Amino acid sequence: MQLQKAQLISQDGGGTIEFMFNPNQLAFSQQINLTKENGARTGRGLPKVNFAYPEPVTLTVNDLWFDTHEQGTSVLEPLSQFAKAVNFIEGAPDTEKRPPTFVFTWGQHQFIRCFVTKLDYTLMLFLPDGTPVRAKVNLTLEEIDESTTQPGMGTPQPSASQRQRDSMTNRRSQRRSTSR
Numbered sequence: 001m002q003l004q005k006a007q008l009i010s011q012d013g014g015g016t017i018e019f020m021f022n023p024n025q026l027a028f029s030q031q032i033n034l035t036k037e038n039g040a041r042t043g044r045g046l047p048k049v050n051f052a053y054p055e056p057v058t059l060t061v062n063d064l065w066f067d068t069h070e071q072g073t074s075v076l077e078p079l080s081q082f083a084k085a086v087n088f089i090e091g092a093p094d095t096e097k098r099p100p101t102f103v104f105t106w107g108q109h110q111f112i113r114c115f116v117t118k119l120d121y122t123l124m125l126f127l128p129d130g131t132p133v134r135a136k137v138n139l140t141l142e143e144i145d146e147s148t149t150q151p152g153m154g155t156p157q158p159s160a161s162q163r164q165r166d167s168m169t170n171r172r173s174q175r176r177s178t179s180r
Contacts (some may be wrong), residue, residue, distance in 0.1 A: 004107035006061075007034040008141075011113065012089060017081045020066045022106070046056040056143035057112055064137040068123060074099060075135045082137060085116040105142055114141040 008017040033052040068075045088097045104111045118140035125134035 006106040007106070008085065008102035008114075008116075012101060014084070014089075014100050015081060017085065017102070019064050020078065021064065023061045023064055025062070025113070027056045027062070029053050029060070054146075058117075058143070059114065059141040060139070061104075061141070062138045064132055064139065066135045066137065067125075067131040067133065069127075072131075072133070073132050074129065075123070075133050079121055079135055079137070082116070082119050082121070082139070086119045101144060102141075104154055112141065112143045113145075114143055116140070117142045 002116055003022075006019045006022050010016050032054045035050045035052050036047040037050070066075050066078050068078070085102070086098055087099065099115045101113065101115050103113050116139060118138075120138040122136045123132040123134070124136060126132055
């Protein structure tokens, strides 16, 4: 079996970002927002909690290595793709200013539709003339509900947060109809 590279596949017609070395872990995070009513208390004296809504999934990909030492070229060129990912799309009208969107994939797995919310990189090895040839990159990606597709991607599936919102709405509707 051939090694599959992890990628950020552009949803806006821009360039796909392929990782030079695959990540060694993917860290997913999601939380639910709560609202606490100050005056209302439960039988145990705790504030009454209402469940507001789930936040989008956040995916953290750390320790992505880029190394151009053998080629003797600057590692800044491959890193420039990531710099574009945290800037607004060029040429977009002022009303549509936003960062580019991607699908994070690895092999046959499409993990999340997302945009890059944070980019950290460290230059770690230099040629005698100061040319950086090795870098470590950390990315934070945030899920979006956008329903755009790439050719061959199939029908987009609802995001995890959308499925949770739909499930909560259905349960509320069922409770209302049974309480009448």
